[in-house]
Every structure is written in structure tokens, then in C-alpha cells.
Amino acid sequence: MRIDEIEAHAFTIPTDGPGGREQDGTLTWEATTLVLVVARGGGLAGVGYTYADVSAATLVQSKLAAAVTGEDALTPAAATHRMLAAIRNVGRPGAGAMAVSAVDIALWDLKARLLGRSLVTVLPAVHDRVPVYGSGGFTNYSGDRLAGQLAGWVAQGIPRVKIKTGRDPGADPGRLAVARKAIGDAVELFTDANGALTVGQARYWAGRLAEEWGVRWFEEPVSSADLEGLRHVRERAPGGLDIAAGEYAFVPRDFLNLLQPPAVDCLQADVTRCGGITGVLGVSGLSAAHQIDLSAHCAPAVSAHAFCAVERLRHLEYFHDHTRIEALAFDGILEPVDGALVPDPGRPGLGLTVKWPDLEPYRVRVP
Numbered sequence: 001m002r003i004d005e006i007e008a009h010a011f012t013i014p015t016d017g018p019g020g021r022e023q024d025g026t027l028t029w030e031a032t033t034l035v036l037v038v039a040r041g042g043g044l045a046g047v048g049y050t051y052a053d054v055s056a057a058t059l060v061q062s063k064l065a066a067a068v069t070g071e072d073a074l075t076p077a078a079a080t081h082r083m084l085a086a087i088r089n090v091g092r093p094g095a096g097a098m099a100v101s102a103v104d105i106a107l108w109d110l111k112a113r114l115l116g117r118s119l120v121t122v123l124p125a126v127h128d129r130v131p132v133y134g135s136g137g138f139t140n141y142s143g144d145r146l147a148g149q150l151a152g153w154v155a156q157g158i159p160r161v162k163i164k165t166g167r168d169p170g171a172d173p174g175r176l177a178v179a180r181k182a183i184g185d186a187v188e189l190f191t192d193a194n195g196a197l198t199v200g201q202a203r204y205w206a207g208r209l210a211e212e213w214g215v216r217w218f219e220e221p222v223s224s225a226d227l228e229g230l231r232h233v234r235e236r237a238p239g240g241l242d243i244a245a246g247e248y249a250f251v252p253r254d255f256l257n258l259l260q261p262p263a264v265d266c267l268q269a270d271v272t273r274c275g276g277i278t279g280v281l282g283v284s285g286l287s288a289a290h291q292i293d294l295s296a297h298c299a300p301a302v303s304a305h306a307f308c309a310v311e312r313l314r315h316l317e318y319f320h321d322h323t324r325i326e327a328l329a330f331d332g333i334l335e336p337v338d339g340a341l342v343p344d345p346g347r348p349g350l351g352l353t354v355k356w357p358d359l360e361p362y363r364v365r366v367p
């Protein structure tokens, strides 16, 4: 069976944050663009996606579609290597890797559908479920909004939550106190500074976060591009406070840089950025070889399947923006059960059906 056609669509969906905005340590955004890819072959269609700029959809149409059309629909990894070769001179990291990821996911979904099987059963699955942590807690939320969001995840049975920090360090102690009060002492509290701090600030906050609010996870205390800084913070962080990064790793070497020598206690990978399902399988091997756990960054509808195949799986970021968009875009998304997403082995592919009429109002033209 051959890959007959690759289509790319883009939809820009506004946030539901205060004043239409959401904010973390280093970015303010008003909307998120879903780049949705449909791969057709053998009379069926697979879907994949990435959260990216519309230019990633352009790249799918201008470069990637031709690289895989006519190729074997049952060997998605081979198709992905053809795509990576095709964008050598365009730029593989960044938007290139995100575009490849969306197509790779669509091709894996198509393969599973052609076999009449759930994607999780086609992959070399080690687990049957992926534990999640609730993630949001934007820096521009009011105290009430912050407390309500976190308490909502706890009420859903999710035993760990993450908030954004580092935008205004003077405001963080108050926000952390609100968060700890909202979730109680038994739920794990994580923080993400999105690279906002200097090394000195990060060392100071690592101590306070662990001691005063029992924080267990400190994500991107400094920029993940600052490998020396990240290592410095990790080596001096209190025991029990894990330093994490990896969401901006696009190619295998990016992950290796974080692992050797270790700059993180737990590696992160985004299936919609690092080369799709094919990319995650490679990162899984690196994390196993270095005996460092891997946590899934976002895109829960795909990550729930992909990360069942990760031996050293820690958990998955159940991110507010993405759970909202995926519920709008797809029928068949998974709800957390006992703090985990459990792919249904009886539903073909990713188990998703695109709700095209619901997405249509958000469509943006792919130039």
C-alpha cells in the first residue's frame, strides 16, 4: 500500500486566559496554531499534528509531501528519514522538525489504521498507560483562577500539577502559597520557569522552592540552550528537586547534549517537535542508555500512545491549552483515569476523528 496524498491545514485558536492572553516566564501569547496533517493511502486517512506557526504547514506542502507521496504506507520511519533528507538545506531543527513530526504522526496513524489496530499495539509498547500531571498555572492568572484550575485537576484524580514561575519573582511566593493551599500536601507541585532566570537566581529559587513549598520539579530554571548553566543549577539543587528540560530538543544531538554530561534529572521530549513517533522511539533509547527518565511534553492525544513505548517513562504534561484544543478538534480524546491516560487498544490508530465543522471557524490560509 502506498501513501497517496499528504494535506496540511492550519487553525489558530485563541486562548481562554485573562484578557485573551496567557503568560509564562518568557512569553505572552494570545492564540495557538494547530497544524493538522492528513495522510491518505489504501483508502484510509491518518491524522497528525503539531503546535507551530502556519509556516510549518507551508513546509509540509512545499517540501515534505513530495518526499513521501508514493512511498510504502507501512514504513513510516523510512518516510520520515526521506523527509529529514529533503529538508537538509531548509533547516531540520525548529519548524522543519515540527513539520516532519506532524507528517510522521499522520503516517503512523495511517499505518495502524491500515492494519486495523490501535497505534499503541503497533508500537513496541512497554506500558499500557501514561501518568499525567496537570499543567497551566499561567503567570497572569488571578489567585482564584490559579487555585481553581489546580484544584480541578486534583478533583479529576491527577496527583501532580505544575505552574509557571519566573515572570515576576516577587509575585511567585504568593502564587506558590496559593497553589500549595489549593492542592493540599499530598499532591506533587511542579514549577516551570521557561528559562527566565539567571544561574544565580535559579540556585536561589531551587532552595526556596524545595524547602518552602515542597516543589519536586524545577523545569528550565535557565534557558535549556545554556547547558553549562543548567548543569551548574542541577549539581547544586537540593535532593528531591528534579531539574528538567528537553521541550526544545528537535534532533537526536539536542537530547544527547542534555544527557552527556547530565544537565537534567529527567529529560523531556515533545512528540510534535522531535520527529514524531519515530523521533520519540530514538529519544527513548537515549534515555534508557543514560538511565534518565523521559517525560512527555504536551500534545496528550498523541503522547498517550507514543510514550507507552518509552521504557523509562516518567509522565506526560497534560497542558491546559492542548487539552482544550484537542477536545475542540477531535472526537475520541482520552480523559484521565486514576491520574493516567489509557489508550483504547480496540480503537484503530490514535482513535481520533477530526471535527472539521468545529475547527472551520479557526482556519487560517496556508500560504
Ligand SMILES: [Mg+2]
Binding pocket: 192, 194, 219, 220, 247
Ligand atoms: Mg515547559
